[in-house]
Amino acid sequence: MSFDIRLPIGLLFLIVGLLLAALGLTGDPARLRTEALGVNIDLIWGAALTVFGLAMLALTQLRRRTPPE
């Protein structure tokens, strides 16, 4: 079976998402521009990317369990 592109995509988004979210949680608000923007975009988008990454990884597992058509 050919290699599943969802694996590297899931991994990359998971790592980047966690990095951004961690930065959003611990970073200096001035550098994150939370006041100017009204939102902590690093935290929000980091969380979103983490969820997307996990979903991609879950899909690769799902395919492995179902026998190929």
Add this chain to the structure above:
Amino acid sequence: MGLGTIDWAILALYLLFVLGIGWVSARRTKSGTEFFLAGRSIPAWVCGLAFISANLGAQEVIGMGASGAKYGIATAHFYWIGAIPAMVFVGVFMMPFYYGSKARSAPEYLRMRFDEKTRGFNAFTFAVMTVFSSGISMYAMAKLIQTLHVFDQPFQHLGLPQNWIFHAAIAVSALVVLVYIYMGGLRGAIYNEVLQFFLIVAGFAPLVWLGLRQVGGWQGLQATLGPSYTHVWAGMAHPATNRLGVDAFGLVMGLGFVLSFGYWCTDFLIVQRAMAADSMLSARRTPLIAAAIKMFFPFLVILPGLIAFALTSNPMKPPPALHGVAAAHAPAEQGIIPFKLDSATGKPMLDAKGQPVLDYDLATPNLLLRYFPTGMLGLGLTALLASFMSGMAGNVTAFNTVWTYDIYQAYIRRQASDAHYLQVGRLATAGGIALSIAAAYLASRFNNIMDLIQLVFAFVNAPVFATFLLGMFWKRATGHGAFVGLVCGTLAAALHHGLTLPDGSLAGVKGGWIMVQHIYPSEMAQNFWTAIWSWSACFVVTIAVSLATRAPDPARLAGLVYPLTPKVGAEAGRWWFSPLFLGAVVLTGALLLNIIFR
């Protein structure tokens, strides 16, 4: 303050993953079919996303944002009457011949259907064109990275002059693309394009969201910019009443029919992605899956331009306080979109009315610098880099295939082993990238030469769709007809361009170099009409010459022409996955978008 550690980390992670995907793909790339066609083994959804990415170069991301800032949401015509119907057409009607003929490239289809000279003409112009267009976008990208000033600090630290940023940007991106295509061929390119697709979306979607928050949502945009910016069809009855300066007929025929069908249905850079699919059904679904997603891209790539312009023209809403890298380079009194500076004097350029000209190309990138804090900035720059690499990889894989199969194998060495052609393909990858770099430096020296070259390509490209259309659907079309038609179509384009001029331009590279017979209200209108004339000339001449020459042998055309090809049987599987049904859904979606934003 420059890029933070996390910004660098994200950029580095991206490069690592891209090279890793190339390395994994290399393990399965041991034959010509693997290298040039990815073994015809890629699932439809992967091909579909690659289909979008290959076209989503930096020029599209930057250029569509620039057009959004200049012309407003009407730029979405390039999608909603341009790309989408053409993508549905290629999926439903043309893919059976591209994929079914087992041709390895679009020029090779022309040889199977017509003759050697038609293929040769198409292959040579296509090969030269891909090299130059990848060179031009390489130049634009490197220039942009230098203009953004995000890498100023690290270069200062290393004691390198600022203009080395330009060289470094070209060297790094060219090297990375070279490595993953050299190793993994088309498979490496396609898999990376999928990753790049998701990164581009991940980088630009939050920009649109933040931007819309600042301008008060779509209503805020409408209130700030007025109706001419926020409607696609209003005022299209007459060129004087819309921002594009075109009328509805020129728009629908020129852009919607000739230019878009010409690009999306015949450009091998695009079609190659679908030809790598694992089955006929997947190949036909590829453009349809792409179209279903592509129709929402105006919100991702055009909207940032509108937002940037709204924040430029509306001083009532000051941009957020600046702490980031952009602070030093975008004075607060000036909006997001800076004035265009004369490269000789360093002063803002003025238009005919004495108003400073805005540098629209910086609309999207400056919005990114203005709104993304550290961390997100790294993601945004990665998205820009990803879009650039995917566009370049599209050109490079198309070039190495056409060079190897349609030029080298056809004219230089006919009978050689598969291993030999695989080696030639790898070398062509390196050669193509080297030529692109040369073209990029040529562009940085002589901007006018590049304008001229692009113009010539426009002439060569405009009629090609008529050739493919007649080839696929009219069994009487002959090789002589196709060749003479192509040449006449190209000449007609040049002639039309030489006789007309857009309003307010000087005769020369903009047109009117024979004599000025007609003035168009805008450059876009002139482009659309050049395409219409060129296509019509090719269409009529191909038919006339075909009827005057000996009809092709029907036995030879089975599988290449619609009337002589057995119907692609009733598709196995569920009817809601059939290309016809998917196509209808996509077209309905595009129609709805046209109505909503009329």
